[in-house]
Amino acid sequence: MVKEKKKLNYFFIRLLILLTHSILLGTIYLNGNYTDIMEVIKLSAVVLTSDIIYFIIAGCMEQDTYTVDFLLILIMNISMIFQSCFGNVHFNLKHFITIVAGMVTYHIGYYFTRNSFKSEKLKPYYYAGTILLIGVIVLFTGSRSMWIDFGAFSIQPSEFMKPLFILICATSLYKQQDKKKIWYFMVTPNNLAMFAMAAVIFGLQWWCRDLGSIPTFAAVIGCAIINRMCYPRAKFSKKKIVFLVVMILAAALVAIKFAPGYVKDRLYVDIWAHMDGNGYQQSRALIAIAEGGWLGKGPGFGRLYKVAAYDTDIVFSAVSEEWGLLAVILFVVLILLLLATSLINTPRCYYHGTIAVGVTAVFVVQMSLNIFGSCNLIPFTGVTLPFLSNGGTSMVTSAFLVGMLKASQSPVFVRNIVAKKPDKSEKRG
Amino acid sequence: MHETLSEFLKGFGEQIVTFKGFACAFALLFVDFCAIAIFCKSYSEKKFCHKKWNRRFEYLALVDENRVIPIENSEILLGRHRSSDIQFPDLSVSRYHAVLTFSDGILLLDDLNSKSGTYVNGKRIKSAVIKINDEIRIGAMIFSIKKIKDGDNGKRKKEA
Numbered sequence: 001m002v003k004e005k006k007k008l009n010y011f012f013i014r015l016l017i018l019l020t021h022s023i024l025l026g027t028i029y030l031n032g033n034y035t036d037i038m039e040v041i042k043l044s045a046v047v048l049t050s051d052i053i054y055f056i057i058a059g060c061m062e063q064d065t066y067t068v069d070f071l072l073i074l075i076m077n078i079s080m081i082f083q084s085c086f087g088n089v090h091f092n093l094k095h096f097i098t099i100v101a102g103m104v105t106y107h108i109g110y111y112f113t114r115n116s117f118k119s120e121k122l123k124p125y126y127y128a129g130t131i132l133l134i135g136v137i138v139l140f141t142g143s144r145s146m147w148i149d150f151g152a153f154s155i156q157p158s159e160f161m162k163p164l165f166i167l168i169c170a171t172s173l174y175k176q177q178d179k180k181k182i183w184y185f186m187v188t189p190n191n192l193a194m195f196a197m198a199a200v201i202f203g204l205q206w207w208c209r210d211l212g213s214i215p216t217f218a219a220v221i222g223c224a225i226i227n228r229m230c231y232p233r234a235k236f237s238k239k240k241i242v243f244l245v246v247m248i249l250a251a252a253l254v255a256i257k258f259a260p261g262y263v264k265d266r267l268y269v270d271i272w273a274h275m276d277g278n279g280y281q282q283s284r285a286l287i288a289i290a291e292g293g294w295l296g297k298g299p300g301f302g303r304l305y306k307v308a309a310y311d312t313d314i315v316f317s318a319v320s321e322e323w324g325l326l327a328v329i330l331f332v333v334l335i336l337l338l339l340a341t342s343l344i345n346t347p348r349c350y351y352h353g354t355i356a357v358g359v360t361a362v363f364v365v366q367m368s369l370n371i372f373g374s375c376n377l378i379p380f381t382g383v384t385l386p387f388l389s390n391g392g393t394s395m396v397t398s399a400f401l402v403g404m405l406k407a408s409q410s411p412v413f414v415r416n417i418v419a420k421k422p423d424k425s426e427k428r429g
Numbered sequence: 430m431h432e433t434l435s436e437f438l439k440g441f442g443e444q445i446v447t448f449k450g451f452a453c454a455f456a457l458l459f460v461d462f463c464a465i466a467i468f469c470k471s472y473s474e475k476k477f478c479h480k481k482w483n484r485r486f487e488y489l490a491l492v493d494e495n496r497v498i499p500i501e502n503s504e505i506l507l508g509r510h511r512s513s514d515i516q517f518p519d520l521s522v523s524r525y526h527a528v529l530t531f532s533d534g535i536l537l538l539d540d541l542n543s544k545s546g547t548y549v550n551g552k553r554i555k556s557a558v559i560k561i562n563d564e565i566r567i568g569a570m571i572f573s574i575k576k577i578k579d580g581d582n583g584k585r586k587k588e589a
Contacts, residue, residue, distance in 0.1 A: 008477055013470055020456075020463040027456045031449045064478050067471040074463060116503070295444040295453040324444075326457055334460075337468055344471045345478055349503045409478075411503070 010066055014055050017074050021047050024081050033300030034089035042091045043084050047077045050096075054103065063110075063410040065345055071338045072106060072402055078331060079387050082319045087305035098392045102399035109163065109403020115412045116351035123171040130164045130197060133157050134204055146210040158210055159397040161201060163404060165217060166358035168197055169224035170351050194224065206255075211263060212369060212381030214255075218248075219361035227354045266379040281307060285317035285374045289325060296324030311390040313382050316374045331388060332367060338402065339363055345409045352408035359401045489536070489561070491515060491529075493572035500536075500574070505529040507567060508541075521545050521568030529559070536574060538565065545569075 025044040034040055051073060058069045076099050083095040113119050136157050140148050147154045172190035179186045198221045205214045225244060259267075271279025271286075288304040291297065302321040304310045310318045319328045342356040363386055370385040372378045384391055386398040444450035482501060491498045491505075498515055505514045510524040517526070523543035530537045536559040540547040548566040549557045559565065564573055 008470070008473055010470070013467055016463045016466050020459050023456045023459045027452050030452050064481060065471070065474045067467050067474055070467050070470075071464075074460075074467070078460070293444050294441045295450040295457075298449050298453075324453055324457075327453070327460075330457055330460055330464075334464055337464055340468075341471050345475045348482070348501075409474075 008066075010070070013070050017070060018048060018051055020074065021051060021077050021081070024078065028081070028085065028089055028299045031298040032085065032089045033298065039090050043081070043089070046091065046096060047080055050099075051077060061107075063406075065341075065406070065409045067341050068338060068402065068406040068409065071334065071341070072103075072399070075331070075334050075338065075387050076102065078334070081299075082323065082331075082388065083311060083390055085299035085322055086302060086311060086318055087300065089300040092390075095390055098390070098395040101392060102387075102395040105396045106399040106403040106406075109400035110406045110410070111403075112407075113167070113352075113355060113404045114407040114410065116349050119167065119351065120171050120174060123168075126164050126167045126171065127193070127197065130161055130168065130201070133161050133164070134200065137204060137208060141208055146208050153392065156393045158205065158208070158213055159393045162216065162220070162362055162397055163400050165197070165201065165220055166355055166362070166401070166404065168194055169220060169227075169358055170354040173224075173227065173350050173354050191228065194221075209260065211259075212383040215369060216362050216365045216383070219365040220358045222248075223357045223361045224354060227350070227357060263379070269379075271376055279376075281309065281314055282374065282376045282380050285314040286376060288317045288321035289375070292321035292324055294324050294326050296320070296322050296327060298322065309382070312384055312394075313370070313380075313389075314374050315385050315389045316371050319388065332371065335363060335367065335386060339405070342405055342408050347408040348411055352411055355404050356408040359405045362401060363398075488577050489531075489574055490577040491572055492575045492577075493570065497577060499577065500529070500531060503531050505531075517567065517570045519568055519570055522570055523568070526567045536560075543567065 022044075025040070025047060028034070028043070029040055032040065054069075054073050058066060058073075080092070080095060080099055084090060084092040136148070137146070141157070146156050146158050148157060172194045174190070179188050181187075182192075198217065201217055202214060205211065205217070229241065256267075265278055269278040271282045273279070275283045284304060284307045288302065292302070299322050302318060304314065304318045304321050307314065316328055319331070339360045342360070347353040347356050366383050366386055369378070369381050369383040370389075373380040373383070384394040387395065389395075445454050479501075483499075489500045491500060502514065505528065506525060507513060507515050507517065507522075507527045507529060508525040509517055509519065509522045513525065523541070523545065525541050526543040527541055527547045528539050530539070537556065538547065538549065538554065538559050539556045540554060545568045546553045548554065549559065550564050551566075559574055561574055561576060564571060
């Protein structure tokens, strides 16, 4: 008898990841700008040791697929290497801590969402969590800010709303056939609650001027609507779709009309005419990309680190200057591959399908806003590039989202259904 | 277009001939290679998961008069509408009639407020646990859940 394999062999993949990180670290050793070789050795030791430790941890976990894990550790440690080179090669402890926190939340995200039945029971808590976050933002961040400071570090609570909102969209997909008549309209209570929550979130983002996040939430709700159109039980009529499209277009036009002055300035700014004004960051970012060329100046030889937000909002250009445009494009392709894994190993239920689409929407919109904003193709926004930008909130949220994505590939379907024993009368019959 | 391409090649060529450029290009090539290898592995995972999933579902299939349809999802919608997972082209079946869910090794059939009702072994049900060989009726359509061999997946029965 031929024994069936319990697990696939990932030895070659593990070896390749270690070699890839080693070669990148070797490039720093040969080409990098460093004053103390110990910094390079420290960085190398941390990157390679964390790789090995994670391989051991991942090996102990029972799940169907591991490619997301391996792609994530590859991406995380490449990000660690890039972030440790800005200006001068040094071990970036803060970024390492955020990566460790990210890997922990990645697994929390996975365990939290892998069972659709359990997750659906938690639906009221997702709404409660979002309302709690809205309350925190209203009370603690103020009307023109989105950060809460805790001494040395600060957090952006609105980031945590992204996974919660995706979960709201996913769990509200069930019971689409349950409709109620409100006035003259037949509505699905689940959809109504989802749209109401979306409206509150948009209002809040507008109020605290976190306008960069609005497209991300809009993409998530857009994908949720498309999912409802595909979901058989939803019975979304053409009239409703047309009505929604008209409403969205009207909202967009009103938003542009009443946008704050600084937003309108950014829409029409000529960055080369205002190099020391509104176009300061973008013009420096473009010059840095041009100076870096295809293969970069070399790790630690960049100059963009002198510009504000070099490691967050314009990190695309900062990496491009030191490592080359090809390297940063490759990094983006790695993230796209991470998202594309759910196209290969497709989700097995509508809940996980909605999660996969929502997570993909968040990443694609965030990456587009960051990259095209840096390159002056769209107005500049303060949105981070997932995994590459420095910042704990962004890293933790992005990792949680990838955990949710993995749940769609390694799902668990346990509902604790107990088959009823037949009655005595049935047995006699 | 031609000029842009030649400029691109020129710029790339100038950078790669230096030691720095060559080292960087080599590193990037390796990242590329690693990404492709992981991506290819995900195809192996797909096959592996498919087999594992079949084992988990114990090679169950919905069997009616003409069809053998393997159950390969946790949630299967039964109805007349063409967007249903399993379509029954019969007017006695509602457009979205019932949903079959599989979890923890147990099959559960839920009626979706259909007009003609859902019956298991002759009894009308709202929600019921389904056992192998139980006779299920939705509208005028009768089918059952049976164990099949791996090789039978998706094949239509020959008409008698």
